Amino acid sequence: MAAAPRLELVAIPGIPRIEPGDDVADLISRAMVDAGVVPEPGDVVVVAQKIVSKAEDRYVRLADVQPSPQALELSEATGKDARFLEVVLAESEAIVKCRRGVVIAAHRLGFVMANAGIDQSNIEHGDGSERVLLLPRDPDGAARDLKAALEARFKREIGVIINDSFGRAWRSGVVGVALGAAGVPSLVSQVGVPDLFGRTLRSTEIAIADEIAAAASLLMGQAGEGLPVVLARGVKIAAAARPAAALVRPRHEDMFR
Numbered sequence: 001m002a003a004a005p006r007l008e009l010v011a012i013p014g015i016p017r018i019e020p021g022d023d024v025a026d027l028i029s030r031a032m033v034d035a036g037v038v039p040e041p042g043d044v045v046v047v048a049q050k051i052v053s054k055a056e057d058r059y060v061r062l063a064d065v066q067p068s069p070q071a072l073e074l075s076e077a078t079g080k081d082a083r084f085l086e087v088v089l090a091e092s093e094a095i096v097k098c099r100r101g102v103v104i105a106a107h108r109l110g111f112v113m114a115n116a117g118i119d120q121s122n123i124e125h126g127d128g129s130e131r132v133l134l135l136p137r138d139p140d141g142a143a144r145d146l147k148a149a150l151e152a153r154f155k156r157e158i159g160v161i162i163n164d165s166f167g168r169a170w171r172s173g174v175v176g177v178a179l180g181a182a183g184v185p186s187l188v189s190q191v192g193v194p195d196l197f198g199r200t201l202r203s204t205e206i207a208i209a210d211e212i213a214a215a216a217s218l219l220m221g222q223a224g225e226g227l228p229v230v231l232a233r234g235v236k237i238a239a240a241a242r243p244a245a246a247l248v249r250p251r252h253e254d255m256f257r
Helices: 024-035 049-055 069-078 082-091 139-154 208-220
Strands: 008-011 044-048 059-061 092-099 102-107 112-114 131-133 159-168 171-182 229-233
Touching: 008 208, 024 044, 024 049, 024 139, 024 229, 044 049, 044 139, 044 208, 049 131, 049 139, 049 159, 069 082, 069 092, 069 102, 082 092, 082 102, 112 159, 139 159, 139 171, 159 208, 171 208, 208 229
Parallel strands: 044 159
Antiparallel strands: 008 229, 044 229, 059 131, 092 102, 102 112, 159 171
């Protein structure tokens, strides 16, 4: 009998609080070694967006922000801080939808998400001034850099995913999704592949990177768990690597905007 397929997820303990300028790959490598977790060829390391953004110093002090008329108008409609909304506008191509307490924005990288992914949870506020944290400048590029550094350290080929938590238009709650990816087949088409009964699939695509990101989020948690790195072992997909940008639906295919 063939061995049963198996996927193993291991949260890496001992990742310190990340400060601007920190070498995230080095800190991950050290924590892995300390935990006795050595990557094997084909493993995927999933890294929380927040620690990448912190290392990139993607902080903005709200005290330094001057709200525009558009931000003030949006604040009146939503009840949110106009300074916060000015940062959202600066990171966005468009405001897709808003109502009291909710702003859905199209981020400049193509993601459609609440508040353009700008967050205030699980961050230090430094000198006491309120701060927000932006998404990484280039999530796919950051994933490539982490992949190269981790591979140089461990001398084996791996994949890297940078994940974040998204809400979904049709479902309640948040799930992990891939903002950046390297060495992973982020999106795999099965168009033309026969199903179990021989019927040819016509439109099926699988968001592999999102599925791995969501699985890792089960261990990372959403509050104070302090586990921003998860190793996934057993992901065996025979397809070419594609960046997470492939997962962003083109605007002309978006039926909901």
